[in-house]
Amino acid sequence: MRAVALGGGxxxxxxxxALRRITEDVTAVVTVADDGGSSGRLRRELGLLPPGDLRQALAALTATEDGGTLWAEVFQHRFGGDGALNGHAVGNLLLAGLFEVLGDPVAALDEAVRLVGASGRVLPMCPEPLEIEAEVTGLENGAVSRIRGQVAVASTPGQVRRITLRNPDRPGEAPVACAEAVDAVLGADAVFLGPGSWFTSVLPHLLVPGLHDALVRTKATKVVILNLIPQPGETAGFSPERHLHVLFEHAPRLKVDVVVADRDWVPTPVRLRQAAAELGATAHLVSIADPDVAGRHDPDALAKCVREALGPAGRREQAEQEGQGRWR
Incomplete structure (x- = not known):
């Protein structure tokens, strides 16, 4: 099964x-608007794609039951101390070097996949760094304020209403989708949106015209995975169904097939089922939260839910992996 997951962080x-427990053919399509921490520093100093979310995706596709390879561990290692390297992850620096040497972020990420022994592929949603701009209420006497930058949007004390994307190097031009990401979505059997920071990691993919059109056109089964809890700033006070309404507001042409949510975090199941139906989807309410880590999905439970939600295709994939001794 060819699976494509879009998001970040x-x-x-x-x-x-979770998807690695179902299939080895996984492509991650990653947001490129981060402007904080190590990624923000490298972006400002070198003008490159922010590497942090890309590094996280590589790590997810590398990790194994025993913790993964030495290279994978080194890739995630973050420097301490008081010097210039403080806060930088080794993988961020390595990706920045590959970006500069190869001059092509897709080629650089493919090389990084080989280096760390990841299964699957990691792609940027756009080959150039982007900037998020949000309309926010609750900051100035009920007026609508505009704030820019992923960190500012994610940490605003106001209520985010809507976001747009812009390329700071090409003002007035629409963001250009990574061609390989578009091809991956069009050729997928299943496409996944979420979970994650709704306005800064999930919705941005829908605002890149080429990627949006591919998501509308693809014949893949489209699955939205909802967050376990609202996030302060971005989605404070949001119900599960409000997440879907906001998604539809940003991409009214998009139809999805499945909405996955943890049953313990859905106070009014009937409302979520109605909101899912408006997107053409069926809601799957199951227990997918990690009992040991608050606000985090349990990968085994999520994999099982996804397999069941995909129906015959998911069950066939499980049977094939069991036959090869690779299913756990």
């Missing part, structure tokens, strides 16, 4: 970790 990491 810890949310995408959770989806990829």
């Amino acid at each position: 810890h949310g995408l990491h959770a989806t990829l970790t």
